[in-house]
Amino acid sequence: MANTTHEAAGQAADAAGHAAAGHATEAAGMPQLEFSTFPNQIFWLLVTLVVIYFVLTRVALPRIASVLAERHGTITNDLAAAEELKLKALEAEEAYNKALADARAEAHKIIAEAKADIQADLDMAIEKADAEIAAKSAESEKRIAEIRAGAMESVTEVATDTAQEIVAALGQQADAKALADAVANRLKG
């Protein structure tokens, strides 16, 4: 079995003793306490640390720091730009609202003007119509008065004629003037 041969090899190595300790395939105790390897490990560790230190200070850390700073700057700028855009949007909204209010006011004004115009026209028309009506009614009254006067004249004439005829029929000659006076008197009644 592989294990047994391995074991045998290990025993052989143990038997060989610790002369070649450190690179034996099998650890005798703790390899951590194999002091013969310490200078080697310490030397290479120091080399490693120095190399890492120089890689970090020369290249890696400045680069990462600059990237982080740049990103921070970009974010700050973007935030500032966003703030500015927000302000602009607010301004635009304000302007829009103002324009809307202006337009509304203008519309109100136009409506009021139109109303006033119409009212004025209307008033004028009503006045004109009133005047026409007044003129017409005055004319009518005049005509009525004329007709009335005409009628009254006719009545007087008819009455005079009738009275003359009646007087003639009674066989008397009537004085025209007296007759007219009598009729007038009577009509005044």
Place this chain on the structure above:
Amino acid sequence: MGKLFFWVVLALVIVSGALFAPEEAHLAIHPMDQFVVKPLFGGEAIHWYTPTNATLWMALAVLSVFGLLVVGTRGRAIIPSRIQSVAELAYGFVYKMVEDVAGKDAVKFFPYIMTLFMFIVLANFLGLLPMSFATTSHIAVTAVMAALVFITVTVVGFVKNGAKFLGLFWVKSAPLPLRPVLAVIELISYFVRPVSHSIRLGGNIMAGHAVLKVFAGFAAALGMFSFLPVFAITAVYALEVLVAFIQAYVFTILTCVYLKDALHPSH
């Protein structure tokens, strides 16, 4: 239903344990083999300069750092790609940690702390790859990093504050008779810091990897019921992924805490 399944599985395990009781030779588990430092190109001795598997995996960690933080960010995009956002996330994570925990004036130490964090977290994750070598499981590695932090912090403390740095050990808020006692305790705890700092990381990584290997050994020994240890390995592996990050985080944040003590030693 789940309960029934559980009991059936348990019974099967017991039966299998009885039936297929493996000969002792099968249970040859060597959980520590994975931590052995070996020369990469054969040979016997490990000199201080010999390229070993530790070297390889440290180099891979460096490459990963390079790939993530340099290649990943080459677009320098305002809207980052996925890998670039991971790099930025790592940067922001450590930067904020340094700033919040250690204070604004600690920011000039950020590259050092970032170096430690990136190395530890990537070495931890690379160590989780099968057949890999976990460099951070070695106390030599973690102890050196902890010692670097300890020395740096102590030197910075004295350079920045002079003798006032010793005020860290003189607890002014305590009653006067207690202060010498507290000073001794504070002093001891100060010197224990690098020990706990390094062993916490190395121990966690080592233990997790050893547990994985032990379960893997069970899987080899259990025959047809090896799926049970495989489930366990899956669960432990998930835990180890968490541990890999958390230990890097803990190491880093403790570094920040120590740095804060050095910069502002008053209690």
